[in-house]
Amino acid sequence: MGRWEPDARGRLAQAAMELYIERGFEQATVAEIARRAGLTERTFFRHFTDKREVLFAGSSSLEELLVETVAKAPPNLSPMDAAAAGLEAAGTLLQERRAFARQRQAVIAANPDLQERELIKLASLAAALARTLRVRGAGDTAADLVAEVSIAVFRIAFQNWVDDASQRDLPQLIRESLQELKAVTSGV
């Protein structure tokens, strides 16, 4: 963002994440973040509304990618398959940011307020996905179910990816979770 400091945003995000882990999210200040990134507080506020925004700014681009992929999926795909295409695209995006995603998860896990915020963001992701599925022609209940279930699959695959020592990649874990979803629900 901004021609004047090409990677200021990335440097600020990285400095913030390090401080959140070293000192805790509550304790870290914007002044410290800016200092560690070698930038000013003013520059911080040009890129982020506040400390929390560093952790959640990515949610909007993730939502956008998910929704666009689902909207543009071939019309003959079932709602679940269209959603799966969206999850895979989101997983591919996050896969490139593994180190950041792991640090972020550790910061959120240590702070109940941030966990609440994450739940709200995930609920909003599910609502956006359900709307997109309705536009594709899914019925109300089917759209809601597929959306909620897809976000559940995504969360669980993401958690396994973050915890995982085996280095499997996130899109692969998402496909495995979708297969397991099919297995666990087939007996209903």
Added chain:
Amino acid sequence: MGRWEPDARGRLAQAAMELYIERGFEQATVAEIARRAGLTERTFFRHFTDKREVLFAGSSSLEELLVETVAKAPPNLSPMDAAAAGLEAAGTLLQERRAFARQRQAVIAANPDLQERELIKLASLAAALARTLRVRGAGDTAADLVAEVSIAVFRIAFQNWVDDASQRDLPQLIRESLQELKAVTSGV
């Protein structure tokens, strides 16, 4: 609760709900709630920690019933079928409290803080269900998936029940959502 005022709790809950709907959750005071119920503020605080507790006190008994039903379900049931038995028990309990459940939903829908609280309660319900499924022998990912998916089914059936003009009962709507879940995931 308490031998001294056999239905004080119920009267307080009903008075609170009426005031939350008439005046909004934020505006209603404990003094007004107690007055409308013909009781004292002290009695209110013997039954509820605060105004919000009136809306969420039922979550604990719902969680308890869900978890106990799943824990005691026949050991040969699959995780999804055991969870379905728990959902049906929870649905049967709520079915008896339809008027209260509908009012409660309207109050929560009007207030973002209460919506957040509800999301947190549902996440805690999913976590409790996942733990119970693990104790029954489900693998980690299967337990998480079944738990998340079950709570999604429950939420959607509950929302349809609250919105529904057709007066279908909640356990029936839960069964229908489970069938639809099977249908939407079978093509994965």
